[in-house]
Amino acid sequence: MQIPPETFLIDRASAQPLQLQLRRQIVRAVHEGRLRPGERMPSSRALAAHLGVGRITVTQAYLDLVATDYLTAQGRSGYFVSDRVEELRPEPPHEPGATRFDWSAHLDGRNLAAKRKDRPTDWRRYPYPFLYGQTDDRLIDHAAWRDCAVRALGRRDLGALSDDQYDGDDPELVDFIIRHLLPRRGILAHPDQILLTLGAQNALWMICAILLDRGAACAIEEPGYPGLHEILRTLDSDVRPVQVDNDGLPPDRIPDGVSVVFTSPSHQCPTNRTMPRARREALLRLADQRGFVVVEDDYEFEIPFSGASSPALKAMDRSGAVIHIGSFSKSVFPGLRLGYIVADPAFIAEARALRGMMLRHPPGHVQRTMAYFLSLGHYDRQVKRMRDSFAERRRITAEALARHGLDAGQPGGAGGSSFWLRTPPGIDSDILARALKADGVLIEPGRAFFLESEAGRGHYRLAYSSIQAGLIDEGVRRIAQGCARLAASG
Amino acid sequence: MQIPPETFLIDRASAQPLQLQLRRQIVRAVHEGRLRPGERMPSSRALAAHLGVGRITVTQAYLDLVATDYLTAQGRSGYFVSDRVEELRPEPPHEPGATRFDWSAHLDGRNLAAKRKDRPTDWRRYPYPFLYGQTDDRLIDHAAWRDCAVRALGRRDLGALSDDQYDGDDPELVDFIIRHLLPRRGILAHPDQILLTLGAQNALWMICAILLDRGAACAIEEPGYPGLHEILRTLDSDVRPVQVDNDGLPPDRIPDGVSVVFTSPSHQCPTNRTMPRARREALLRLADQRGFVVVEDDYEFEIPFSGASSPALKAMDRSGAVIHIGSFSKSVFPGLRLGYIVADPAFIAEARALRGMMLRHPPGHVQRTMAYFLSLGHYDRQVKRMRDSFAERRRITAEALARHGLDAGQPGGAGGSSFWLRTPPGIDSDILARALKADGVLIEPGRAFFLESEAGRGHYRLAYSSIQAGLIDEGVRRIAQGCARLAASG
Missing domain, CATH: 3.40.640.10 (Type I PLP-dependent aspartate aminotransferase-like (Major domain))
Incomplete structure (x- = not known):
């Protein structure tokens, strides 16, 4: 990638020499991973024009950085970020000795406290994501x-x-x-x-x-x-x-x-x-x-x-x-x-x-x-395709639930994309969900659906919109197995 | 356009015959302009399948509607919405005699009251839109x-x-x-x-x-x-x-x-x-x-x-x-x-x-x-293009303001996309803006920028991001003319 000259900025009001400022900026950006190994630096002409400095200032900074191994020069093609620099974890931009602003006086944390925290964004990494509100890409x-x-x-x-x-x-x-x-x-x-x-x-x-x-x-x-x-x-x-x-x-x-x-x-x-x-x-x-x-x-x-x-x-x-x-x-x-x-x-x-x-x-x-x-x-066609696919998945899921001895829920209205199920007696769905996650299975424990009671611990939602039809049976089998293990260990 | 069968819905719990329901729905939709002259109705087969009724029910409804001039039949190509029906302004879906819900008990109107109401969305219809926050398409x-x-x-x-x-x-x-x-x-x-x-x-x-x-x-x-x-x-x-x-x-x-x-x-x-x-x-x-x-x-x-x-x-x-x-x-x-x-x-x-x-x-x-x-x-290139263009427009605007004897404002910071100007003594920018609008010129009167005082009546903002460079001088001339007219009539 070509790094645009606009990436750099000098502060004319500062007492630091311009060349030094530029050098420090580049060093810091390389350490912090903002400039990455192999990326091409702006030409000295373009950067000098952008910063409003002499070309020699930029060239001198580049040469110094080549000497210190931050950049490499490759003949006529210019200067590149070196791959010999170890990336440092950047520190927050607080100067040593500076007071940290007291945010606790301004924030009551109420939005964070209200936020639901039990949904994984990395659901695609799980082979059996019975996760509501996400969609199998192939239906789109x-x-x-x-x-x-x-x-x-x-x-x-x-x-x-x-x-x-x-x-x-x-x-x-x-x-x-x-x-x-x-x-x-x-x-x-x-x-x-x-x-x-x-x-x-x-x-x-x-x-x-x-x-x-x-x-x-x-x-x-x-x-x-x-x-x-x-x-x-x-x-x-x-x-x-x-x-x-x-x-x-x-x-x-x-x-x-x-x-x-x-x-x-x-x-x-x-x-x-x-x-x-x-x-x-x-x-x-x-x-x-x-x-x-x-x-x-x-x-x-x-x-x-x-x-x-x-x-x-x-x-x-x-x-x-x-x-x-x-x-x-x-x-x-x-x-x-x-x-x-x-x-x-x-x-x-x-x-x-x-x-x-x-x-x-x-x-x-x-x-x-x-x-x-x-x-x-297109909308009508897509809805038809989803409807057909969800009907098939619902049938497969119902069969799998029956085959593996899990509660099949109540029939509910026609359609939808999930089952609302009871856990076997004594099984807490929070604990079940955690255990299943390690086994590649994502379910939604019921607790988030109840505002007041703990009744959700005895329920979970099993959605079939995001999981491939061919994996449903094995996924349900693992849920049944997980329940059995928890029952045995409890 | 082909009307999708999903547009129609029948209510099996209703006492009305299905065919009558369908006919009434079509009539209403035609009158209200939701079905438009020349649009093709769903085939009787597709609509019957969607509604779960016999095909004869649909065909009979279509034939009745042809007889009453709502639809036309065109041989093998099917049924089309007729162009002989006058569109009626639909009534809100309140049945005669039904109580209207009292929304005033639930709404305090505070969002509506806070809303700024002085910005036209039809600014492209004006030849001289000195309007901030919109962009001349050719710069994109x-x-x-x-x-x-x-x-x-x-x-x-x-x-x-x-x-x-x-x-x-x-x-x-x-x-x-x-x-x-x-x-x-x-x-x-x-x-x-x-x-x-x-x-x-x-x-x-x-x-x-x-x-x-x-x-x-x-x-x-x-x-x-x-x-x-x-x-x-x-x-x-x-x-x-x-x-x-x-x-x-x-x-x-x-x-x-x-x-x-x-x-x-x-x-x-x-x-x-x-x-x-x-x-x-x-x-x-x-x-x-x-x-x-x-x-x-x-x-x-x-x-x-x-x-x-x-x-x-x-x-x-x-x-x-x-x-x-x-x-x-x-x-x-x-x-x-x-x-x-x-x-x-x-x-x-x-x-x-x-x-x-x-x-x-x-x-x-x-x-x-x-x-x-x-x-x-692309971003860097677009910003450069905008910057060059805005610099030129700023220069043209400044020259036009001087030429036509208007306040040229204070230089302000480098850049931007607007001037902040004083009206000539005694001219209210709200009145000026209204007068100029009739003359094809949009300016932003200053009042909206002041929370408390009426000082904005003596100011206006003149932006050059949305107006073509070649029209700036004439636009400014019209502003000067508008000011002169108001001064003469006041």
Whole structure:
């Protein structure tokens, strides 16, 4: 690699000679690994011009560094970083004797404390990753995404890509969501009812920041989505967990006095149960009577296995009490960071203003690429492919669970990408997960899904979106083996 | 366009016959413009399969709709949306008689109230857009960006693109920022001192959310950056504006008791003044003595006209009190939404946790594309091109201001992309901006830059990043003419 001259900087106000400053900078950068063996230094002419010094100053510095083995000279091709220098672990840039700034007076550590810490980013290194929210690469239509990304970089779309849109969204993406995505969920919406977000997590954050900031209480599903727990802990919200049953959230257990109710009616997270129609109607009636907002997290809606989806809760919302959250992360790929909120225009206007201050808007290129991915039909094809593949994996996983004598869970709603399982009696899923990790198997212990109780220790989530179909049986076998070992040793 | 079958949904729990449901859905979608004239309906086979109904149900619905002129049949090619239907403005999905949900009980309107409302997104329609923060497309190396985006979509980078990175950053981009970008500002940093953000606005938001949430007071520059005013109003922070002078923020005017001081020492926003070294040293000494955090907004650092940049304030920070904000929006393109924070590891850990809950991480593809743009040298070339072009535009603008008898401002620091100007005596820049807009000229009136006073009415910002060089003189002539007209009528 050619090192650009702009890498270097001299300080004319300093008492140090320029040549010495330059030499010290290069030595330090080499030791710290910022300049790497074999990289080519800028030509003395280019560096001198950039620094506004004589060429001889640069040449003299280079020659000194060759003499001290930091650089090597290779005839006409110039100067290169030497490979004879040992890289030192750089020290933080505190001068000896300087006071360290007291950060503890400014930080209460509340965000760090709220953060979920049990998810490995190196999951690809494990052969049996039963890990929710990541996707097997082979299900992603990578060529189609690339085609759309290149289209979205075309001349026609340059403004959408390069402009600061302030608080606006890509009208082409919004149009497609309204015309083709929301009708599938039975939702009719206008552009002033839509806001694009950096994924569902970002949508939840904004909803909480707007509705819960001034001490308002909320009800959540127990067990429920850990990403929501994180947010509520950070905001120090007044939270009332409501135990779910086989039909999801029971409206009659929602305590009085809550302003907001969070629910995942299509696939309850993590139990995968679907809320029946009568209960949905009861929930909406209650919302109108008591005046609470219902936040519908419609994650995974695109992945039902049989026929058309059932309508969203938002589709039944007559009064406008429901805020609906959708995401492309599950159905396109998780790193995309793109989702949307559908809600009353009054709420959307407020959320749009907040988003403008928080981050302006999702990157223009990502929005326009998604618009092409949808409008060219790639999205439908990818969802079909995922649905078929997940149906097969679900069947294989269910068979493997039965074969190896593990709880097969309750059937739950149609579709989804995971099982919610009980551990064998006496087995703690935290301990099980740690033991299995050493055996190449990743599962999600249940504790993160419970806000209050320790009941999660008796559960775990087993996802089949990220593991290859052919490895499921062996993975499940290792889980059964791990359980047996723990039972024997306990 | 071919309409996908997934656009339609029937409700099996409803008492309405399936065929009627389907017909009503199509009629409604046509009236509301979600299905558009000439678009091809799904084949009856595909739609029947998707809905799980008999094909005859679909065919009968289509034939009825042909009879009522909603669809046309075109022999073997199928059914198309008719162009004989007038589009109706759809009503919000509230049933007659249904109660409207009372959103006013849940929203205090504070985000909307804080939002800056004076920036047009349709600036490309104006021939003379002296608009800050947008960039003339011809300065963007579009082909190079596309090349990098395509590289970042290659097999090798698939994980970086598609994975949920939780709260992690692209290590290749962080590596490049540390090795090549920060050294240009005199900053040496480790990966645990860097956090990527969705641009500088997102960085400011997180810093305010962490440091000011519990009633801590802050000092800001007056005039200063309106995007910061928005955030501070939303968070209802205790803010002490400090009048800047020709050398930027005067440390001796910072009131006692503030926890955080926001400053833009390289190019004070909006005056473009550069803080001299002695003042920087005084500011840092004061920070250490009084224990306040200094937030350095290093926007526009890449655009000095002559030689190397001067070091950042962060480069002089011995104790670790400075939080440094950088952005790629000015130097690559504004819609990119990518920036970074450099700060003490304790602060970065807290900010990383907050970012994880707010939005997880900037989209993987955008990060990796930027990493290529930097490492392949495109960034340096683009910055050089912008610098040359801005230097020329600045010269042309200065000449035009002199020629047409307008205040040419104070020279300010080297570089930047705007002038900060006084209106002629008695001219209100809000009124001037409105009058000029009708004449095809966009300027930024000064009021948004002042938190407290009305002094902004006597100032305006004139940026030359978004206007073509050849149109600057005529644009300035129109401003002078507009001033003369207002003076005559006042």
